Amino acid sequence: MHTILIRGGRIIDPSQNLDQVGNLYIRDKRIVGMDGTASLANEVIDATGLIVCPGFVDLHVALSEPGFEEDETTASGTAAAVAGGFTSVACLPDTDPVVDNRAAAEFIMRQAERIGRCNVFPLGAVTKDNKGEELAEIGQLVEGGAVAFTDAKRPIANAEIMRRALEYTRMFHRPILNHPQVPELVNGGVMHEGFNSTLLGLKGMPAAAQDIMVGRDIALAEMTEGRVHLMCISTEGSVEQIRRAKARGVNVTAEVAIHHLALTDEAMRSFDPNCKIDPPFRSQEHIDALIAGLKDGTIDVICSDHQPIAEEKKNCEIDLAPFGIIGLETLLPLCVKTLIEPGHLTWLELLSKLTVNPSRILGLEKGTLKPGADADITLIDPSANWTFDPKRFRSASRNTPFGGWEVTGRAKMVLVAGDIRFHSNDESQNSSDMSRMKGNTR
């Protein structure tokens, strides 16, 4: 029997509406609770000055394996995840081959077990080959481990297919995650349509492209009583429609990708291909609406939208560059910068969108410190000052415009099932710091 004591941290668990300084006990991979006998602990972790919370859950991550190992692998992607404070990630099915069958889902599970760094949950394809034409074998994908269904960055454009998918997945109590965007309105687009696209001569992607499909998906969810989760909400119009839908009880949830709060479309003036993302960086009034949506609960989840792309593919002319940004290792400090420091959210509110909410959407028993839960725990140093250096990121790719940003807050230690899988001093030479962190080990 192995017992760990995490001592003296600020324990924040949104699933229990808990925010207090105390001790947390872990026994044999599971959470015991806040009461225990310190002298019986085999291992003591000193968490003075740190936040102790459930490990983050990200329901929108590309691990790119199989098929795109030049961008990321399960090994590098999960290393990036734990370094960012995540203990569970759900990965997109737009691999090669696509995760549209049971064997493919099982491969994802098997690969994650082999690596053994964090929990990986496959997202299954809604349609065969993500083509938007015929439903994938959703029932068998569920048996293979798929927790939810999505065609990744390809919107389910055909309303009839979306309707049938919502009806069909209802049988398995699984949500559909859709990237809401009318393809015809963004065809050839590079950035948000507005003054900056006019200035730069880059083809715009109007906010209405998202608003329209958000409206459609809400109507279909209402009609079918299926569950729809809207990915990467980025417009004022979407937030408003989701707010009204929730008020009348529609089964809809929504996420915002943290980078959409950190930069506006003005960033494109650099022509940096790392700023080319889908949906695009928007203007300030959209950001204000997203923040309002996070504050009043309209937006349930903050995700990384982690999409690694190898340098040789990404660093080219802006028109030719693919969309995408990495995010697992920048998410937490960007949350601090855009939401905690300006006072928009408390830590308890922020962490609900990183732990219990995404976990509930996927139907997982994760994102909680309740007694009996898996000991997936993240220790955050909320006042650590550091500078983003993409060269030191664990992700295999470097496609981020945030390199050089001075930020605050980082994951200090991450435990998955009671096992320390990340320690922010791991790669530093400062061993005395390490021993201080570990405290007295018996």
Next chain:
Amino acid sequence: MTTSLDKEMSTPRGWTKRHLLGLQQLDADEITAILDQAAEFKRLAAEGETKLGALSGTYVGNLFFEPSTRTKTSFNLAAKRLSADTIDFTAAASSLSKGESFVDTARNIEAMGVSMMVVRHSSPGAPQLLTQHLNASILNAGDGTHEHPTQALLDIFTIREHRGDLKGKTVALVGDILHSRVARSNIWGLKKLGARVIVCGPATLIPEQVEKLGVEVSHNLDDILSETDCINLLRIQFERQRSAFFPSIREYAHLFGMNGSRIRRAKKDILVLAPGPINRGVEITPAVADGPHSVIIDQVTNGLMIRMACLYLLHQTSQNVLQVAAQGGS
């Protein structure tokens, strides 16, 4: 034959830039410095000085990743008239992306001793990308629908030549503003020199929030004719039209084409420009294109002078940088 040009014009006023990426980055003095330099070259040409020695020993690369005949010829001749040696590189950006990258291609050409590059590319920002990876001077010869500075400079030069100071003049840019790098560069240049600018075209070809650039928007050509001093008829770019922006060529010509009837209703000394190549019978009728108001052929001649001026000024800056570096190092 080669003159003592360097002695005559060794320190151009108000010019310190190594690259010419767009008119957005230039101030009024810098734009005027280019126009004055071009006027000087035009004066010399009129005196028979058609070959100058200023860029002797310099290698200029024309890197065209998008088809062009006139602009490429104009840059080529401009470089040759300054005694530079030129090389041409032509490729489609799309075919490049499969093999060697755009930046690698330019790096290779630089490694062969080319110190100035004239770049045309279908992607906005491509010339700027090169400035981050190369030491060569970069001159934007049109980047997608972003900027085409030398075309705007030659338009402005032509207006100034015929009508004097731009301040207070009303210039209308007519046609496809959305897909026009010429329009964007013209707007920057004209506004900086104090002109009033109207953009006029079908609502589908006027970009979002363009009025924030300080221009007025019109959808009715007949309404603005009586207040317009100069009209610049942008080409309908069939190759950029991904989908139908207007119902038919006939309807476009009917609503936005410059014809004899509109000339009669315009200001009597209206100046008609077109960046070309013109679609006769679409944005302009042949009678107007070849008529007394038209300065379309002057634009082509002036284009050569403007490109000589840009090459000359950028070269001067590079020489100064080298001199300063040499003195600092010794």
